[in-house]
Amino acid sequence: MKYYIIKRLLLTIPMLIGISIIMFVVMHLAPGDPTSMRYGLNPEVSQGARANFNRMYGLDEPLHVQYGMWIKRLLTLDFGRSLIDDRPVIDKVASRLPATVLLQAVSILLIISIAIPLGAAGGLKRGSFFDKVTTVFVFVGYAMPTFWLALILIFIFGFKLGWLPVSGMTPWYADYLPFSAKAGDLAWHLVLPVVTTAFGGLAALSRYSRSSMIEVLREPYILTARAKGLSENRVVFVHALKNALLPIVTILGLTLPALISGSFIFETIFAWPGMGRLGYEAIMNYDYPVIMGVGVMATLLTLLGIFISDVLYAVVDPRIRLGGE
Amino acid sequence: MTSFTLTMKRIIFGIFIIAVMTLTAVFAPLVAPYDPLEMDLSPEGRLKPPSPEHFFGTDNLGRDVFSRMLYGARISLSVGFIAVIISVCIGILLGGLSGYYGGRVDALIMRFVEVMYCFPTFFLIMMVITFLGPSIVNVMVVIGLTSWPGLCRLVRAEFLSLRERDFVSSAKVQGIPDRRIIFRHILPNAMAPVYVSATLSVGAAILVESALSFLGLGVQIPRPSWGNILTAGKNYLDYAWWLTFFPGIAILLTVLSFNLVGEGLRELLDPRLRKRK
Numbered sequence: 171m172k173y174y175i176i177k178r179l180l181l182t183i184p185m186l187i188g189i190s191i192i193m194f195v196v197m198h199l200a201p202g203d204p205t206s207m208r209y210g211l212n213p214e215v216s217q218g219a220r221a222n223f224n225r226m227y228g229l230d231e232p233l234h235v236q237y238g239m240w241i242k243r244l245l246t247l248d249f250g251r252s253l254i255d256d257r258p259v260i261d262k263v264a265s266r267l268p269a270t271v272l273l274q275a276v277s278i279l280l281i282i283s284i285a286i287p288l289g290a291a292g293g294l295k296r297g298s299f300f301d302k303v304t305t306v307f308v309f310v311g312y313a314m315p316t317f318w319l320a321l322i323l324i325f326i327f328g329f330k331l332g333w334l335p336v337s338g339m340t341p342w343y344a345d346y347l348p349f350s351a352k353a354g355d356l357a358w359h360l361v362l363p364v365v366t367t368a369f370g371g372l373a374a375l376s377r378y379s380r381s382s383m384i385e386v387l388r389e390p391y392i393l394t395a396r397a398k399g400l401s402e403n404r405v406v407f408v409h410a411l412k413n414a415l416l417p418i419v420t421i422l423g424l425t426l427p428a429l430i431s432g433s434f435i436f437e438t439i440f441a442w443p444g445m446g447r448l449g450y451e452a453i454m455n456y457d458y459p460v461i462m463g464v465g466v467m468a469t470l471l472t473l474l475g476i477f478i479s480d481v482l483y484a485v486v487d488p489r490i491r492l493g494g495e
Numbered sequence: 496m497t498s499f500t501l502t503m504k505r506i507i508f509g510i511f512i513i514a515v516m517t518l519t520a521v522f523a524p525l526v527a528p529y530d531p532l533e534m535d536l537s538p539e540g541r542l543k544p545p546s547p548e549h550f551f552g553t554d555n556l557g558r559d560v561f562s563r564m565l566y567g568a569r570i571s572l573s574v575g576f577i578a579v580i581i582s583v584c585i586g587i588l589l590g591g592l593s594g595y596y597g598g599r600v601d602a603l604i605m606r607f608v609e610v611m612y613c614f615p616t617f618f619l620i621m622m623v624i625t626f627l628g629p630s631i632v633n634v635m636v637v638i639g640l641t642s643w644p645g646l647c648r649l650v651r652a653e654f655l656s657l658r659e660r661d662f663v664s665s666a667k668v669q670g671i672p673d674r675r676i677i678f679r680h681i682l683p684n685a686m687a688p689v690y691v692s693a694t695l696s697v698g699a700a701i702l703v704e705s706a707l708s709f710l711g712l713g714v715q716i717p718r719p720s721w722g723n724i725l726t727a728g729k730n731y732l733d734y735a736w737w738l739t740f741f742p743g744i745a746i747l748l749t750v751l752s753f754n755l756v757g758e759g760l761r762e763l764l765d766p767r768l769r770k771r772k
Binding site: 184185188189192193196197200309310312313314315317318321322324325329427430431432434435438449450453454456461464465468469472473476 | 606607609610612613614615616617618619621622623625626627698702705706709710725729732733739742743746747748750751754755758
């Protein structure tokens, strides 16, 4: 088991390097650059000043040298400084990370707690009315433009009914509230972003739970369990569900990139002070170091999620655990 | 009702909607009652609710939303189709090479696929579009260039099992060049999952395009696309619901149709599922 975990951890390093190289190359080969973004056609800024700006951030070096410099600093956890406000990238990302992690974690919990029972029940009672309703829900969920859903929810619950806050994470007066009220307020602000973030994943996961359940119910060991005269509850919950959940663990890891991708849209819509919005702003400003920082962080989160789901899979499935020794 | 008839019903429904959308998009100039760019800035011409003259109402500049939607369908559908054609070409090429040759080629391509899998793809797309400047061509190409890894894996898996078959050995013995074996002998037998995946990808590509338009990175105004009609309408949510409602429904319905056809094809083509019918 230990060997398996170490092997998986080591595998993430080349992945990270590969992803950072692609991002670096794409970013630098694209037309436009931070200097002209910042000073544009401003005649007051001389060629010399522009060259100085480039030299200060190493933008005048050839691409591979710049990448080498970036990697070297990364080893000491130094992501460089933002080209816009000169703050260390690591601080900027770190100050935004908790909001994103909170949003994603709550969404994933919501997805798991709704989608698995929904899908499993549908698979169990295949062809029933309930199954048909959830199937329709899954198809619609897959096809839903989620930013549209976000708009509709904002309109109904934010403007028409006025029940839920539609933007931000903490209001300006949050500092004056006692802790319990603060937590309640945060939960209140979480509702709409979480619902929209979770919606797409919900459809995917419940579909997989359904087909996994159907698959498992066909297995000979279920027939054996029934033939032994076990109660239907025991057959379903102990023999079938447990085995049906196995592949779901992997699927959960695979939905993470989609969730992270979604965060770039939803955090912008809901003015959520997370990494996704930071990334969006950084792109708009050609803030190279921040773009790289956000990209690396988003990748790390994805790899971490996939790593956790792989390890969980090994924990629950002895075939993998023992095969890895 | 057997699952076969249900599957067929889904496929027929999906194809019907796609056909209607495609036809109206192709013949938009004939079908559209108004010029999609023609403005009517008079107070009574702007933000008119749906009526017999303007099926989907008019927008903040007095343009007919129905006509704009018809022209917008051209953008959304062509982005969907062309992006998928690009991604299918890359996926088949890399997947085929990987599965046919195996060994080091396979290892290299598969590492690359894994990297693309874990990539925050939407972030990359946003970055490239911003830097290259938003335009319909850029959107198509970038979506195509980032959406092939899943397809590549499918093709590789097919090739891995097909290359062991007798007809491939026989082709090799006859001295037929590899290129011909890959594309003429193996590929036609490996297309089933490609059709499924490609159909599903069209829907996904349309969603990405509309999300990009929503962030202002898609097709630029005044050219209409479903995404940017919706975006322009979000400021008028309170008193002009039709501006956001109809484009949203159009996107939903189109993506849903492609998914229904794709899932249906999957069930028809998957021999494991066929046996159980």
